[in-house]
Amino acid sequence: MxxxxxxxxxxxxxxxxxxxxxxxxxxxxxxxxxxxxxxxxxxxxxxxxxxxxxxxxxSKDAIIEAIAEEERAGAVACLEHLRGPGTIADRLVAMAMDYLASARDPESGGLMIEICSESLRNTAVGARFCELETLVRDRMRAAVEDARERGEVPRDLDLDIALTMIFSFGDGLMMRLQFERDVALEAIEPHLRRILRALLRMDEV
Amino acid sequence: MxxxxxxxxxxxxxxxxxxxxxxxxxxxxxxxxxxxxxxxxxxxxxxxxxxxxxxxxxSKDAIIEAIAEEERAGAVACLEHLRGPGTIADRLVAMAMDYLASARDPESGGLMIEICSESLRNTAVGARFCELETLVRDRMRAAVEDARERGEVPRDLDLDIALTMIFSFGDGLMMRLQFERDVALEAIEPHLRRILRALLRMDEV
Structure with a gap:
């Protein structure tokens, strides 16, 4: 060796x-x-x-910046699932499961609420994480637009509302999985797929 | 007069x-x-x-107690929708719309994130609000159980997972409507109904 x-x-x-x-x-x-x-x-x-x-x-700012950078790297890794196999619902579920697995880590999950709180208060820290969210949202929007081009979702689907609903669900699950530590991620997966298909009105095409 | x-x-x-x-x-x-x-x-x-x-x-504790009491009264008022007309999805949507309308108020919405943060940290304030959530969750569980008895949702529906998903969605929407002030509640309503029906597998009965 x-x-x-x-x-x-x-x-x-x-x-x-x-x-x-x-x-x-x-x-x-x-x-x-x-x-x-x-x-x-x-x-x-x-x-x-x-x-x-x-x-x-x-400085503390340098630490926060490094954490933001870690979060960005984690988000970019999750976004890779959007290039994966299957329908847009399958890809989003794969992405969500990867993201939610990190919610099981008390460090990341607990921090997420602090990040929301900073964003609401419009602080510099909040703005740093808002940029990250914009990156993720733009990439997800592009993936759903592609799916619309491919005819997987209805042409008249309102992408912005659908994305707002998806992000709401992601935020909420991320927080709740912190409290309800006995809920298995595998138990959530079929529900996630059902909800995403309903939200993207995939059964209407 | x-x-x-x-x-x-x-x-x-x-x-x-x-x-x-x-x-x-x-x-x-x-x-x-x-x-x-x-x-x-x-x-x-x-x-x-x-x-x-x-x-x-x-004391500050007395103020927090009074706010918790206001929140309890608001939650109990929202729960009244569970006795309303229509299917279980209609009732839950009516309840959610009432609850989300209060999210538009920066006072209540902003406070909600602080409450989550306290609950995660297991503080006395957090425990006070966890009691309130238990009350709401028990009542919602009873309403979905009734709907199951009436045959509106499948007999094998896992109520606990379904409620966890519904609460996640509620938390997430409550927070997100704080950031996205231009999203109209009316635009969300049809999506909510679609998601609740999917989550409760109402099309399978």
Missing amino acids: TPPPLAAQAQQPADDRRRQILSAARACFARAGFHGASMGQVCAEAQMSPGALYRYFP | TPPPLAAQAQQPADDRRRQILSAARACFARAGFHGASMGQVCAEAQMSPGALYRYFP
Whole structure:
């Protein structure tokens, strides 16, 4: 077995440290909000000294930016399902199941409510996450438009209302799966498919 | 014209003052959270002196309790639609439309996210609102069970999953209608009916 190159070895602990900090920050933000949580709390949660932590992130804003970037990467990965096999409903279900699996992680799920709260209050943090939502919504809109071209959904379907309903459902499920930890994702899947087909009026074509 | 009885006259300004305080408190809580907002901020928002405000509410907890009571009364009023005419889907749509109309009010809608956040964090405030949700969920469950007895929905419908999906959708719409202020409630109604019918598998009976 060949050992990993030296550069990669040096990189590894730094990446681990970075992840450790972001994971601690997510837990703190979910608990106390982006504004309520202090850098001191993040240090305590990450079990690092302020000096060590500041070497990775010079400010709370830098941490929030890194979390937004992680969320963006996660969303882009979920969006890949829109190129998958099956009908538009199948693709959206695959995407939703991937997204909802992350809701089972208390860190991501808890943070999601804080993000909504920031967006409603129109803060800088809120605006950062609104950009991400716009990206996801534009890609989903394009996928449903394609499906309309292919005749999978009725020509007169109001895409904007349909997308608003789909996003509402996604937000709501994401939150609720945090509370109802005993609901199995597999139990939700057939309902999701039924709802998406009804929402996109797929039985009318 | 007979003037209102003296007792009612004396009562009126006190009720107005109470409402004024609760309305100011809702705005403050929606902005800064139940914990973040101070009694001083509520006084400033209500344009009242602390002395005057404390005559109505001795503590922030007393204000939160009064808001929870208002929410309970609003929920009970919405639940009346479950006794209304039509199928179970019609009744649930009527209930949802009434509930969502209140989401258009920034005070109630903004507060809803704070309530979710408290529930996730398992605080005393969160527990107070969880009780309310249990009340609503029990009544909705009974209404869907009745519909199952009447043969409106399939006998093998999993009521718990269906209710989880309905609540998710309600939460999500409530939040999203806060952001998307240009979406008309009337545009949502036919989609809601379609989704509820699909979710309750009403076309399978």
